Amino acid sequence: MKTKQIIQPVTDLFHSPYGARDRQMIYGDLITVEAEENGWAQILSVKDGYQGYLPSIALGAQTKATHRISAASSHIYVQPDFKSRDLCSLSFGSRVQVLTYGDRFCETPNGFIPTPHLKPADTIDADPVALAELFLGTPYLWGGNSRFGIDCSGLVQAALLACGIPCPGDTGPQESTVGHTLPPDSAYQRGDLLFWKGHVAFVYDPETIIHANAHDMAVALEPLQAAIDRIQAQGDGPVTAHKRLA
Structure with a gap:
């Protein structure tokens, strides 16, 4: 397998050639090419192990990112x-x-x-919530991973990776691998993660969350309890995990 890098500002990562978008990759992301045929590359993302297909035209030779x-x-x-x-x-x-x-x-x-x-490139930021704030107003995009469009798990991943915290690309693996689970009724603290089925948000402060969400169709701040009530009322269930980063 050969290591290459993304040379487009952003490119979709598909489940299959011409299939649905699973996630996105951004300029400079490293990938390993597992197979390449008819203008499509089957790849493995170095930063998170995500697998999928993307157009070969999005790939170039690996350079040293400084x-x-x-x-x-x-x-x-x-x-x-x-x-x-x-x-x-x-x-x-x-x-x-x-x-x-x-x-x-x-x-x-x-x-x-x-x-x-x-x-x-080797700078480690300290506050993932401050990084998530950079994305306020970014339009919601299912599977999005950039300032030009992002979803809930993409927002969390971008912020955590910049803080040197390994983070998968989707909410399910994020819930099972990132941070440690707190007991029910634990106090909310800035930087905590709240998970629902298929959704994730950062705790911004004890009364507020920040998340990319389809309700606002953007990255937005929302009162914490109001969000919990709204998400349950719309049929997406209760909070499934309250987690704290190490």
Whole structure:
């Protein structure tokens, strides 16, 4: 198997060629190619073990990522000048190779990225909820993993991976592997995770959650108890787990 990387800002990861989208991958994500045929690659995601198919055109040779996008999103410019033409947009978490580091712009093989939008690739953030806040207002997208569209498990994964916490891509594996389960009626604390069947949210503060949800069709803050009541009333059941990160 050969290791490659995603070279498009965002690409869908499909259950099968021309099938349904399961998740997405973003620029700089590493994958191993298990098979390739008729313009499709069967791949394994290095960051979380997710398997699926994506168009071969989304793949390129692996390069050494030195930095990652730390803003909600950023642009790659033709010149180190904010008035120059932008080439594409990159989402939070995209991994890039910086060739020349400058006070205002960093040069990459594809153009120039504003320096304030970058952190060294090995930087470990401390507060996943603060990272989730970067996505406030991002439109909800089933299977989405970027600032351009994201779902509940994609939001949690993006925030936790940036904090150095391993995290699968879907809510079921997240519930079974991330953090430790608290007893019923435990106090809510910032950074806790609340799980429902098929849904997950961060506790923002003891009275509020932050989550990507189809009710708002966006990443939004919502009163915690009101969300619990609303989700149960709409037929999606009670909270199945209250978990705390180590």
